[in-house]
Amino acid sequence: MITIALDVMGGDHAPREILEGARQALKTSEDLFLYLVGTEEALSAFPDHRRVEKVAAPEWVEMDEAPSEALRKKPRSSIRRAFELVKKGQAQAVVSAGNSGVTYACALFTLGRLPGVSRPAIATVLPTLKRPAVLIDAGANVDCKPNHLLQFAIMGALFAEKVLGLERPRIGLLSIGEEGGKGNFLVKRAHVLLSESPLNYVGNVEGRHIYSGEAEVIVCDGFVGNICLKVSEGVAEALGEMLKREVRRDPLAMLGFSLARRALTRFRRRTDWREYGGAPLLGVNGVVIIGHGRSDARAIRNALFTAKRFVELNLVEKLRQALDRKKSSPDLQAIS
């Protein structure tokens, strides 16, 4: 049995869609046990279930609250309680589609970091024309130092190997030119660190080449990473809308449009966090899955399955071991 603490109050569509996602996951997966954490009122809507324990939390965090304030002023919030269940060893993972800054802060505060990691980071899986790729950091750390990017590369490579099953994933540094000398101050310095590391580093990767599959791990700071993801969503949505407008002009194009729309929807799903079931926060001492703020029931169900898979794969322990090995390498010791 895998036990997961689910923050019922987090997300734009909480608690309704979150609870519906829980119901769907429980139905599909026989070896899943859920702690549903939320207000008594929210939880009262969920029927009793032998694989569910309801945990009452009188407070919850809004989507736009500042992490430091939320931590200080709401010690009895649902997200905080969810993490305490993991800390106490009752649950094996936390899933939340709530305020990701607060989830990040709670994870650091309650679970702490793995040895050798100074900045845990969000890893997002992207579809490409070749193998899938991991973009790290997708939004946890907006201001980074070069050695943080090196740590993201190490964690991203492990994730690509262990979870996506990719052999010897190529690591690329997101920049504005392919030559190593190109980029901003941060990227130029990170390029030197990555080049000197024992990682399978293939150099700079341009924005154009993320989706053509030039690398399986795309390393960037969380500000740039988050903008990349959002721009990708925006382009796909605008493209869909422009196609629709083209077709509206021409009644004969309707057959074509229905075909294009199916393909577009498929692509849009593949660039959408919802379909990938949430993104793991790597580098903390526990399994934490961050769902998209716009998560619906399907997204929550997928996020629960992702969390379950992480626990089954014993990923935190594997990351800890690998980071230990990396730490003993003289190249990485120098910069930690």
Add this chain to the structure above:
Amino acid sequence: MITIALDVMGGDHAPREILEGARQALKTSEDLFLYLVGTEEALSAFPDHRRVEKVAAPEWVEMDEAPSEALRKKPRSSIRRAFELVKKGQAQAVVSAGNSGVTYACALFTLGRLPGVSRPAIATVLPTLKRPAVLIDAGANVDCKPNHLLQFAIMGALFAEKVLGLERPRIGLLSIGEEGGKGNFLVKRAHVLLSESPLNYVGNVEGRHIYSGEAEVIVCDGFVGNICLKVSEGVAEALGEMLKREVRRDPLAMLGFSLARRALTRFRRRTDWREYGGAPLLGVNGVVIIGHGRSDARAIRNALFTAKRFVELNLVEKLRQALDRKKSSPDLQAIS
């Protein structure tokens, strides 16, 4: 008659496509006079024309040369000569699809900056679902300070008004959340400056909302801006390829595909610098149009027309006057 200096040696497809673009532009536009600047060998391929003067330059700059080296070691390069023609008052604008870092450095070195501008920036026009938008900076300045972003906003707004004819364009700051407190260190500081300015600032804009048209001026540093553009190209290209793959599975989808492909090509063109005829470098004391490195003849022709339009609109003078007026505003004086 409008006179433009064209760097024949700049771009991945130089000199052939550059010269062909020149030929097309001369044919279409009767009041265009071109200085074609390049090696004697390259220029010998171009037939004599009463509205063309060939200017021999024995050296040229490669696409991947470092700007400082290129400036020092190649004083007789084609791009340098092109700028000298403007400096001497013979030509009214420079167009180059060559190494954009070198073009930027030559522009600063030869023409200098407009009063009040510390960092000239590249403005790129993007299609959106509503009015077109200007993204500034699209790649000239990879490491910025908050007041540079304020200057980009001022120049971008003037460009949107004068060139795109947009009334009271809304200025958005590209960030990872809509609330003003969200973003990296640079963006949070720039948000304060923009909020205090007399500009029509609408706050943070997320990557998703660039193409939905939430603002007509998108302000960001050149690293983030360039990545946005390249990611957009990449998503559009990958989408096209994925659609193609979907259709290949199903012969009946061919009619639909041909319709979708047309629409996709149209969209791809609209996100491609080539169709917009190059991007102006704003804030230098002269008209400078930077073409996409992959420019073909059509792109060069469009870049020449863009340069011509800038000269006809007297845009540099208008920018100078507007910057003077802005400078006299107490709000902006404080931060310049």
